[in-house]
Amino acid sequence: MNDxxxxxxxxxxxxxxxxLILLPVAVFFVVVRPWGQTADFxxxxxxxxxxxxxxxxxxxxxxxxxxxxxxxxxxxxxFWGLVMKLGLNIFATMALAGIANYLLFVTGLFQxxxxxxxxxxxxxxxxxxxxxxxxxxxxxxxxxxxxVFFEDLPYVGFFTYGVCFHALAYLRRHLSDQRWEDLxxxxxxxxxxxxxxxxxxxxxxxxxxxMLMADGNWSRLVLxxxxxxxxxxxxxxxxxxxxxxxxxxxxxxAWFDAPLxxxxxxxxxxxxxxxxxxxxxxxxxxxxxxxYGLALCTVIYLASDAMQVLIGSRFLLFGTIFLHLAIALYLxxxxxxxxxxxxxxxxxxxxxxxxxxxLAPSVWYRAHEVGKHVRxxxxxxxxxxxYRSPMQDYFxxxxxxxxxxxxxxxxxxxxxxxxxxxxxxxxxxxxxxxISADLATRQQAxxxxxxxxxxxxxxxxxxxxxxxxxxxxxxxQAARCDQSxxxxxxxxxLPEAHHGSLALYQIVH
Numbered sequence: 019m020n021d022x023x024x025x026x027x028x029x030x031x032x033x034x035x036x037x038l039i040l041l042p043v044a045v046f047f048v049v050v051r052p053w054g055q056t057a058d059f060x061x062x063x064x065x066x067x068x069x070x071x072x073x074x075x076x077x078x079x080x081x082x083x084x085x086x087x088x089x090x091x092x093x094x095x096x097f098w099g100l101v102m103k104l105g106l107n108i109f110a111t112m113a114l115a116g117i118a119n120y121l122l123f124v125t126g127l128f129q130x131x132x133x134x135x136x137x138x139x140x141x142x143x144x145x146x147x148x149x150x151x152x153x154x155x156x157x158x159x160x161x162x163x164x165x166v167f168f169e170d171l172p173y174v175g176f177f178t179y180g181v182c183f184h185a186l187a188y189l190r191r192h193l194s195d196q197r198w199e200d201l202x203x204x205x206x207x208x209x210x211x212x213x214x215x216x217x218x219x220x221x222x223x224x225x226x227x228x229m230l231m232a233d234g235n236w237s238r239l240v241l242x243x244x245x246x247x248x249x250x251x252x253x254x255x256x257x258x259x260x261x262x263x264x265x266x267x268x269x270x271x272a273w274f275d276a277p278l279x280x281x282x283x284x285x286x287x288x289x290x291x292x293x294x295x296x297x298x299x300x301x302x303x304x305x306x307x308x309x310y311g312l313a314l315c316t317v318i319y320l321a322s323d324a325m326q327v328l329i330g331s332r333f334l335l336f337g338t339i340f341l342h343l344a345i346a347l348y349l350x351x352x353x354x355x356x357x358x359x360x361x362x363x364x365x366x367x368x369x370x371x372x373x374x375x376x377l378a379p380s381v382w383y384r385a386h387e388v389g390k391h392v393r394x395x396x397x398x399x400x401x402x403x404x405y406r407s408p409m410q411d412y413f414x415x416x417x418x419x420x421x422x423x424x425x426x427x428x429x430x431x432x433x434x435x436x437x438x439x440x441x442x443x444x445x446x447x448x449x450x451x452x453i454s455a456d457l458a459t460r461q462q463a464x465x466x467x468x469x470x471x472x473x474x475x476x477x478x479x480x481x482x483x484x485x486x487x488x489x490x491x492x493x494x495q496a497a498r499c500d501q502s503x504x505x506x507x508x509x510x511x512l513p514e515a516h517h518g519s520l521a522l523y524q525i526v527h
Contacts, residue, residue: 029138030128036142037124047168048116057447058159059173060409063112063437065090069099070111071421071440076258080433081460082424082442082485087453091258092214094174108437116172123176126183133190134229134307135347143346143353151345151380153287158278160218160335165387178215181207182222189226193233205245212249213256216265217329219249221336224318228311228340259452267451278331279323286334288380291373292341295348305347312340348373411518415439418515418522419488426481427490429464435490444484460484468499474506481510486525493519 064079065088071077073096076085085091094115102111128141148162155163159175170176185207192200208226212219223246230239253261283290296312299305315337322330412434419425421440425432429445436443445460463480466472480486489511491499511523 029142033128033138033141033145036145040124041120044120044168044171045113045117048113048120048171056170056173057433059112059170060434060437061090061446061448062095062172062174063108065095066098066102066111066115067108067437067440069095070102073099073103078442080436080443080446081453083453086259087450089259089264089450089452092174092256093210094177094214096258112172115177119171119173119176119180122180123183126180126187129187130183130190133187133194135305137350140346140350143350144343147346147349148339148342150384151287151289151291151342151377153284153289153380153383154281156278156285156335158332158335160221160332162335164384174215175218178211178218179221181211181214182219182225185211185222186225186229189229193229205248208245209249209252212246213253213261216253217332220333221339224314224333224336225307225311225339228307228309228314231310232306264451267454278334282334286338286341287383288377289338289341289345291376292338292344295344295373296340298348299344305344308340308343308347312337312344315340345373345377409434411520412438414515414517415441415490415520415522423487424485425488425490426464426467426484426486428468428492428495429461431492431495432490441488444486468495468503471500471502473502474509477503477506478510481525488514488525489523491521491523493521 061080065076068076068079068085069091076091076099077083078085078088079090081087098111098115101114102108106114124145127145128138131141131144132138149164149167152163155161155166157166159170159173160179161170162176162179167176185204188200188204188207191197192204204226208219208222211222226242226245227239230242253265292312296309300309315333318330319333319337322328322333415435416439419435419439419441421442423439423441424444425435425441426444427435429443429447432443433447435441445464446457450457467477467480489507491507507523509526511525513521514524515522
């Protein structure tokens with residue numbers, strides 16, 4: 019017994035060491051890299067800023083509209099808005115959010131795996147497999163391959179993943195010990211997860227259903243569906259926006275691209291090995307939670323593709339979690355077998371070698387990604403500060419814009435302006451199911467304003483309609499702008515500031 023306890027402590031220490039090794043990488047990315055070209059992140063940061071300014075009645079973080087027109091006001095942005103209100107700037111606040119999300123994710127993963135599989139060594143395998151074993155991966159929310167994991171840490175998706183893992187750990191404790199306080203914690207955490215990011219919370223509910231199915235208690239499975247209903251009720255009571263519209267229109271309208279319905283083999287790559295591994299466990303009636311979880315995610319994903327329920331494409335990434343669990347479980351058990359018997363190669367060792375060979379491409383691809391970042395950091399003559407954020411040119415705008423301003427800017431380059439300055443923009447890049455019709459009108463008007471041959475009066479009327487105070491032009495897109503825009507700009511506005519390729523003009527009323 020003492021030997022077992024020592025082995026458990028050693029295994030837990032190995033996972034802690036792995037997480038501590040990854041922590042400086044996480045800190046580096048949340049301080050530098052997240053300020054990149056990811057609209058979701060910038061919109062979240064803008065929502066945090068808006069919450070800090072008024073957490074009772076915040077205004078829309080991007081547009082000069084009431085706050086109930088934005089689905090970004092969730093428990094996550096509310097909490098970090100309150101933190102920012104203590105005196106931090108948006109950069110420091112989002113960096114802290116990223117570090118907190120990292121810690122929540124890795125601790126939740128450990129607690130979930132320990133509760134479900136009773137192994138403190140398995141988490142080391144799972145975390146490495148989750149980060150490394152991909153093909154090209156996806157640049158979408160809920161993807162978690164090595165590069166995207168660190169770049170998107172401050173985003174709400176990783177917070178919700180962490181909350182779901184902790185919730186699943188409490189559910190397993192309840193199923194094992196019948197303690198009602200564990201069920202209460204599971205319920206509270208899943209309600210927080212659902213109100214924060216419903217689609218990621220769907221992973222938690224799917225994993226919980228798989229856990230209950232594996233236990234074979236079908237009556238309890240039915241009773242436990244009260245928790246999703248409570249989460250839905252909590253969402254309907256959330257005071258910051260109309261959650262019903264978000265949940266219905268957000269899953270049915272084509273207000274965002276769904277690349278997850280394409281390119282699956284190249285993107286997942288060696289992770290697809292998890293399918294035969296799950297089949298291996300299914301035949302042996304072991305680790306059925308993983309088998310059922312993968313089956314549920316696969317069915318939901320295929321049904322979503324057939325019915326074009328775009329938000330359902332995320333179940334590809336949730337299913338990948340179960341693929342990675344199957345791979346890690348197989349590798350872990352084969353490693354344990356090797357330690358127990360010298361005859362391991364005569365049994366299943368050749369399968370282990372085959373798996374390792376098939377995983378080699380993912381290791382190469384991740385190394386290639388890391389190499390690209392290292393080359394960016396250590397440009398000759400090897401200066402760390404040579405690593406430069408893609409959005410750094412926008413930082414100067416904070417000296418000229420504030421929350422009273424509205425900026426006319428191409429929606430493909432202006433999404434960072436509200437987070438950096440507090441100013442509003444006329445049109446946003448990403449969709450919003452709460453105002454999808456108005457947003458389409460705004461995007462079309464912005465396109466015409468910059469790139470179509472219209473007269474000066476039309477442009478002036480548009481600026482007055484949206485109460486625009488400034489125009490921001492990216493000279494790299496000058497070729498797209500119509501000549502009439504250049505002519506009218508001289509009449510409508512005066513140059514106020516210039517940095518790099520960006521030129522800020524103040525409207526003359």
